[in-house]
Amino acid sequence: MNTLARVGTSICTNPETRALHVTASCCKNRAARIRVGKGDRPLTYEQALHPHHIGHRKGWLSQHTSNLMGENGAADRTVEDVFVRRFIFGTFHNCLANEIVIKRRGNMLVVCALMLQRLPPQKFYFLIGYTETLLSHFYKCPVKMEVQTLGDKAVYKYL
């Protein structure tokens, strides 16, 4: 995951200094692309298709209205998304089959996840109840999870 750039505050407020990038750069022609390799690396559909296919062959992983004309809050939604993705990745350790999809409907946050059947169902339910409550209290809005389980990851291609 990309780390967010941090710029020193003193540089921000002082108008005569130049800013420094202190994080690793990721050029746009290398982002989210897995390059061709030996042929033994399994990729899901999401990973196999490059970002310029979004809208053509891929859907969006995060669905909200703040990118429409005249709407505010895009940056806040993005930061929330990043947090939610890291949170779910860590909570359901090793169980995610694919990237999660985050949908916002009204004031509700719906997290749609594809999981692998690595845990017994009661442990899934414990983690689901925990996640929903914790994220609801954190973001002050109802958070629901919609989980589907698979036996193993759906491989689209080997690169």
Place this chain on the structure above:
Amino acid sequence: MLLSSLPLSNLITELAIVTKQRHIHSFQDSTAAHYMFQDDPYLTPRTSAEFKLYSLSQESGRLAAKHIVNTNPKFFQKDFAEPHIPCLMPETMEPRIEDVSEAALLERIMLRKVKAAVDMYDQLLQAGTTVSTDATNDLLDLICLYGDHDPLQDDKPEVEDVEERKASESHRLGEDSLENNNAERIFNLLPERDTRAYSALIRGMVKVADVHIFNALISAATEVREKYNEKWDLIVELLKQMNEQKVKPNLLTFNAVLKALRRCGSLARAQSLHTLSEMKALGITPSLASFHHVLGIFYKTGNYLMLTEVAGRSFVPQDPDDVYFFSTAMRICLETKDLESAYRVHNLLNVGENWRLLGDSFQQSIYYGRFFNLLCMMEHIDVVLKWYNELIPSLFYPNPQGMKDLLQALDTDNRLDMIPQIWKGDSAFISLAQDIRRMGHDNKSDLVEELLSLMARDRHSPEVQESFAACALDVRSLYKQGQVAKVALEWTTASMTNITTILLAAQKTKQAWDMLNIFKTKNRVPSEELIDEFLVRIKDGQQAVELVQISASFCLPSTPNLAQRVLQEFELSEEQRYGGGGQKSICIPGSYLLFIHVLVFSF
């Protein structure tokens, strides 16, 4: 008719419009599991045990999250919900308003911090601000209620054990008169003392017997006396004392009386009706718990009365015993075999909020189990199947007894062809065998054997036999070892015979041969009818000879006849004939052999 003789008949004003509506609660989706579960086959519960496990684990996850939120409130303070959502903020046990003001005093009163509230009040008076009478009255109520001590907090560690705690509490009660100095002091400081202040102070000083204590006493009355009339006399005396002390009885009092009357045997009936009329006279509407107790008293005859009373009314949970009403009513319907009343009770569930009164999942399973049992016994099979589709598995998971009832119902109505699924894909019908397997009843050997015997018993059309055979093979796999964490069923002669019969009837001779080998390995003897059936099916001479050999190895008494028949009916080559002939001598029953030996050795 019992109704006319009862004094309540003139109080029955509602006309129950009995319609044979067979709809379930309008919000219930009968094709899916309960809405609290995720919609995924791996995560859907299939038995009642799984239902409980998953729902409880989800709840415990929620509690864990709440605990984390409450112990680390600083991460959850940012409030950007517009309007403010109080239930999503961390719960604070500590007062947050620090400055000396009346709002701070009210906050401490709400958080039940007695000492902090008294200190705040003193600070307010010292600062010179006047405190409103309402706030002062609230403070007085608080002090008198808690006796000038802070109530025990949940998160403080309870290091004292129970006895020490009791000792400290009695110590506190004894010192109450001293501690009430605080209350008296504040009372004296009040510029004007209204009735509320006086009553609060008096209530704090004197421990008055009130309604709750009387209710508890009435409930306990049945334990302390032996005979019926003594019990009733004690209850009457308690009620008289209540009257003298001007304590008004409430709903729980009457429910306690009715509950006690259940233990009073013969004089319960008249007294319970008097009690009910008293309740009506006082304007207390009886709750479902009262009806539940009356049903218990009147047993079978009470059903009609109750149903006309409760029909069409929406109830609110008021008494912990309310939840038992529905299962008791259904039990009585089951025992009186009254289908009409059962439908009326079920329709009552659809009125208003009554579905909440079905109780927890255990009570629900009892209620639906009895309802389904009654339906299986009394109704036509199509209706039963319709109800089956509606109720299972969304509302309850039947236990093995319920499945047996369903099998018997199918048997009675000659619809045994429903048993396996109709593999051609008619999805309107249920797959009983699959359901039994899915619900985890496949380790109940009596249920499985019943299933097998029903399938093996009669002759059916060829498609049905096919499906039976597929089902039988499925069942056979249950008996085999090797499933992880599953206990394999034990083979019995009956089950093996049944499976073989089913397979033979469907012309699956190869699998039937395998079954015969299993007979050998498990040391069970097949019956003669089974061998005869084999003979009917076999076309090949070689197999016929093998059959005779097998029959000989089991030392069946009919083996010589079998050999004769084989010799006559089949065309055998010479060596088969001799092989068969050789076997004939061996298959002399053991007792004869012994006899011959005895004869030989005695000479």
